[in-house]
Amino acid sequence: MATSRAAKTAKSAQPSTRRTAATRAGTEVTPMDDYEGVRQVLSRYCFALDSGQLDLLGPLFHREASFSVSFEAGTTHTGRTKIQAWYEQLFSQRSGQVRCMRHKIYEPQLSINGTQASSVVYFDADSLQADGSVRVVAGRYDDTLVKERGRWFFKDRTITVLYNYTPGKGQEGM
Numbered sequence: 001m002a003t004s005r006a007a008k009t010a011k012s013a014q015p016s017t018r019r020t021a022a023t024r025a026g027t028e029v030t031p032m033d034d035y036e037g038v039r040q041v042l043s044r045y046c047f048a049l050d051s052g053q054l055d056l057l058g059p060l061f062h063r064e065a066s067f068s069v070s071f072e073a074g075t076t077h078t079g080r081t082k083i084q085a086w087y088e089q090l091f092s093q094r095s096g097q098v099r100c101m102r103h104k105i106y107e108p109q110l111s112i113n114g115t116q117a118s119s120v121v122y123f124d125a126d127s128l129q130a131d132g133s134v135r136v137v138a139g140r141y142d143d144t145l146v147k148e149r150g151r152w153f154f155k156d157r158t159i160t161v162l163y164n165y166t167p168g169k170g171q172e173g174m
Contacts, residue, residue: 037152038110038117038145045154046103046123054091058084062146062153069159070139101127105141115147129166137164 041060048056058080061067067077067086077086108121125137144156 034112034117034147034152035110037147038112038119039108041145041152041154042105042108042119042121042141042143046105049087049125050101050103052091054084054087057087060154061157062148062155065154066156067154068157070161097130099128099130101125117143117145117147117152119143119145133166135164135166138162 044056045060048054048060061080061083063080064078065080065083067083068075077083103123103125105121105123108119111118119141120143121141123139123141125139127135127137129135139159139161142158142160143154145152146155147153
């Protein structure tokens with residue numbers, strides 16, 4: 001009897017092979033791989049913008065995704081191709097104006113339910129302008145994501161710019 005009890009205790013003390021994480025609400029348990037998968041989509045978006053690799057943005061969006069930004073009130077861009085074209089136009093309009101850019105996103109509030117997820121996360125985007133001024137844009141990303149064929153995609157992204165300011169001159173590098 002002691003042997004079987006010890007075996008049961010040892011077995012229950014072993015870590016589970018299924019990794020999970022509690023959501024912010026504290027009620028759901030979500031596979032850790034899904035949690036990290038959503039976080040990686042958020043992070044890849046920022047790195048693609050900051051590095052100017054716009055070709056990496058389109059694949060982050062679902063083929064039927066929708067996208068809107070607060071400074072275009074009432075306008076929604078639908079479909080991966082149109083969203084990609086929006087970013088390309090934005091960057092071409094600002095060509096030569098920005099020397100470097102860096103996004104910082106904060107801990108996202110995530111809710112994941114199977115192949116659907118929602119995320120709310122605040123961001124700051126600092127950029128060193130061509131004239132040496134530093135511009136800071138602060139806002140929030142409100143996202144719905146979907147998982148298809150093992151990958152997470154933005155299904156709906158709304159960017160709300162809360163404020164922007166230019167605090168002073170900056171110097172690139174040291």
